[in-house]
Amino acid sequence: MTMSADEMHDGHTAGPNPSPRIVMMGLRRGGKSSICQVMFHNMQPLDTLYIESTTAPTTSVFSSFIDFAVMELPGQINFTEAMIDAERIFSTCGALIYVIDSQDEYINSLANLHSIILHAVNANPNINIEVFIHKVDGLSEDFRLDAQRDITQRVTDELLDDGLVNVSISFHLTSIFDHSIYEAFSRVVQKLIPQLATLENLLNVLCQHSGIDKAFLFDIGSKIFVATDSSPMDIPTYEICTDFIDITVDMNNLYAVDRRPKTATRTDANTITGRADSSSNGVKPIPQGRPIGSTSRLSNGVILYLQQMVKGLALVCLMRKESMPKIALVEYNIEFFRDALEQLWLIG
Amino acid sequence: MAGSARRKLLLMGRSGSGKSSMRSIIFSNYSAFDTRRLGATIDVEHSHLRFLGNMTLNLWDCGGQDAYMDNYFSTQRDNIFRMVEALIFVFDVESKELRKDIETFVLCLRNLYEFSPTAKIFALVHKMDLVVVEKRQDVYRALMKSLEDTSAMFSFKVQGFATTIWDESLYKAWSSIVCTLIPNVTVFQRHLQTFADISEADEVILFEKTTFLVISHVTNVPSPGFRSDSTRFEKISNIIKQYKQSCSKLRAQFQSLSLRGSDCTAYLDTMTANTMIMVIMSNKTDSRGSTDLLGNSEANAEGDDSFAGEAENNIILANIKIARKMFEKIEMMNPDER
Numbered sequence: 001m002t003m004s005a006d007e008m009h010d011g012h013t014a015g016p017n018p019s020p021r022i023v024m025m026g027l028r029r030g031g032k033s034s035i036c037q038v039m040f041h042n043m044q045p046l047d048t049l050y051i052e053s054t055t056a057p058t059t060s061v062f063s064s065f066i067d068f069a070v071m072e073l074p075g076q077i078n079f080t081e082a083m084i085d086a087e088r089i090f091s092t093c094g095a096l097i098y099v100i101d102s103q104d105e106y107i108n109s110l111a112n113l114h115s116i117i118l119h120a121v122n123a124n125p126n127i128n129i130e131v132f133i134h135k136v137d138g139l140s141e142d143f144r145l146d147a148q149r150d151i152t153q154r155v156t157d158e159l160l161d162d163g164l165v166n167v168s169i170s171f172h173l174t175s176i177f178d179h180s181i182y183e184a185f186s187r188v189v190q191k192l193i194p195q196l197a198t199l200e201n202l203l204n205v206l207c208q209h210s211g212i213d214k215a216f217l218f219d220i221g222s223k224i225f226v227a228t229d230s231s232p233m234d235i236p237t238y239e240i241c242t243d244f245i246d247i248t249v250d251m252n253n254l255y256a257v258d259r260r261p262k263t264a265t266r267t268d269a270n271t272i273t274g275r276a277d278s279s280s281n282g283v284k285p286i287p288q289g290r291p292i293g294s295t296s297r298l299s300n301g302v303i304l305y306l307q308q309m310v311k312g313l314a315l316v317c318l319m320r321k322e323s324m325p326k327i328a329l330v331e332y333n334i335e336f337f338r339d340a341l342e343q344l345w346l347i348g
Numbered sequence: 349m350a351g352s353a354r355r356k357l358l359l360m361g362r363s364g365s366g367k368s369s370m371r372s373i374i375f376s377n378y379s380a381f382d383t384r385r386l387g388a389t390i391d392v393e394h395s396h397l398r399f400l401g402n403m404t405l406n407l408w409d410c411g412g413q414d415a416y417m418d419n420y421f422s423t424q425r426d427n428i429f430r431m432v433e434a435l436i437f438v439f440d441v442e443s444k445e446l447r448k449d450i451e452t453f454v455l456c457l458r459n460l461y462e463f464s465p466t467a468k469i470f471a472l473v474h475k476m477d478l479v480v481v482e483k484r485q486d487v488y489r490a491l492m493k494s495l496e497d498t499s500a501m502f503s504f505k506v507q508g509f510a511t512t513i514w515d516e517s518l519y520k521a522w523s524s525i526v527c528t529l530i531p532n533v534t535v536f537q538r539h540l541q542t543f544a545d546i547s548e549a550d551e552v553i554l555f556e557k558t559t560f561l562v563i564s565h566v567t568n569v570p571s572p573g574f575r576s577d578s579t580r581f582e583k584i585s586n587i588i589k590q591y592k593q594s595c596s597k598l599r600a601q602f603q604s605l606s607l608r609g610s611d612c613t614a615y616l617d618t619m620t621a622n623t624m625i626m627v628i629m630s631n632k633t634d635s636r637g638s639t640d641l642l643g644n645s646e647a648n649a650e651g652d653d654s655f656a657g658e659a660e661n662n663i664i665l666a667n668i669k670i671a672r673k674m675f676e677k678i679e680m681m682n683p684d685e686r
Contacts, residue, residue, distance in 0.1 A: 243594035252609040293608040300600035
């Protein structure tokens with residue numbers, strides 16, 4: 001329903017498949033399935049060791065503020081022979097994520113990547129190529145940057161040789177063991193949101209007029225951030241914001257009325273349940289009922305503020321404690337921001 | 349502080365059973381993941397932990413390798429087992445030599461019987477996550493049964509817990525252990541009840557600040573809205589502990605948290621220098637909010653809510669402020685003089 005509204009809003013997103021699609025590729029054992037499991041099924045990063053190798057293309061549909069589908073192609077299949085419908089896949093997808101295992105020899109990956117880019121760009125000149133230099137948790141800080149530089153250099157050189165200069169290609173250093181994968185995925189998804197500029201603008205206005213240092217618009221379920229204001233962002237800030245969402249949702253779920261239909265009876269409270277309940281059954285339930293919010297004060301004078309917005313989105317802000325006496329005004333402004341968001345998604 | 353009460357806790361169990369891991373998680377803010385870095389404990393590691401105003405926990409983390417163990421029961425015997433307030437014996441649920449573990453346990457009891465007959469005995473059946481869910485209860489019961497049988501002859505009463513570092517069960521066990529060592533825990537309980545009544549709170553929980561173990565809790569309204577989750581206190585401990593860790597990335601500590609949840613409002617604030625209090629209020633206007641889903645009428649309802657919420661917020665914070673002095677006094681009460 002939403003996307004049809006969007007399409008009316010700006011006609012150029014038209015295509016046979018209404019939801020923007022992300023295709024994920026890479027050589028086998030590169031970490032594609034792990035990324036999908038950790039991002040969209042709340043799997044613990046350590047448990048991804050036990051994932052079986054993917055043998056057939058799998059699609060996980062993901063819907064919240066925006067519907068999109070991540071299609072994962074197994075690395076084993078020989079791209080040029082087996083996939084006759086490559087044209088069709090590329091022409092409907094918005095972004096191509098190519099996962100490179102940085103702990104392995106990546107020369108083979110690069111050749112594979114190059115041929116895929118040629119195909120993809122041929123089928124869809126507007127496609128965003130996103131290269132995830134993955135598993136960097138095993139590399140030292142210096143070596144990560146070296147690897148990124150080396151890979152960037154090689155890929156762009158080869159593309160230049162072929163005379164392809166207008167390819168939109170970006171490189172991300174990622175690991176499922178920290179927040180980098182969320183950040184990288186956020187960047188990928190952001191490029192597919194037509195309203196991004198408007199959202200950023202709204203956040204900028206909100207920050208300027210409410211004494212907010214930094215504001216993020218998060219998707220609660222996946223912890224992807226949809227937009228942020230234009231002030232510089234550092235990783236610790238982003239990490240604490242995602243953690244803040246986690247604890248807010250977890251705490252709320254402890255005391256929330258269970259509105260979901262009763263499924264299985266809970267195990268006896270004395271027995272030990274496996275890992276944390278919520279992680280075992282997939283994505284965390286998005287709170288129903290009254291929109292949740294929370295405020296937390298830190299000892300260094302920072303205030304964390306969270307307010308649930310429309311469509312499973314949450315606004316997370318960092319403020320100084322000086323703004324605290326005027327919190328009512330800030331909340332008043334945030335109400336306007338929420339109205340703006342509602343209008344943005346109801347246009348048409 | 350001269351009058352501070354020292355409590356000697358012995359932490360024992362075979363090597364690799366997870367003694368140091370649990371100690372690091374509870375008292376040193378490690379995450380379960382971080383404990384992989386821990387090496388074997390050499391001999392006895394002493395840690396002195398301030399707990400509340402007037403209590404020091406002397407935790408004796410006893411390395412579990414056989415060579416050390418033999419020492420404990422021979423040359424170091426009276427050093428180790430004298431003046432023990434509590435013995436925490438950790439059983440590895442996957443242990444291949446369970447019989448030997450139980451023998452060691454009995455040996456501990458025998459020595460305690462001789463040197464500190466008033467000691468409290470706790471048995472933690474650890475690494476429960478390695479057992480399949482359906483079997484956990486049985487495994488735990490079977491082990492506890494044999495422990496109770498053996499300990500009966502020393503007239504000790506064993507309190508058992510099934511634990512794992514991967515969920516909140518560890519907090520449950522340690523909260524219970526620590527609570528039995530706090531002499532004025534009933535005084536806390538009484539005053540917390542009064543506080544809850546005056547504030548018309550649904551639930552009030554008192555935590556120790558650094559470990560986030562539950563000291564005392566009061567539930568006034570077990571309203572149907574509450575998930576009847578009896579492990580919720582430990583879960584809160586666990587969640588807040590994680591939050592504390594992520595705050596430390598910004599080189600800060602968190603001071604307070606207020607949650608405007610979908611069905612309740614929760615406040616977590618500093619009570620005294622060593623405790624934090626959490627107050628949970630249900631939403632009085634809940635029935636209306638959850639039923640109407642129309643955009644515009646909800647906007648109105650929200651306006652009212654936020655106004656009422658503001659007032660409630662201030663009342664609770666004021667209550668906490670007033671109660672602070674009282675709780676500081678309770679905390680400083682010298683247990684030995686009572």
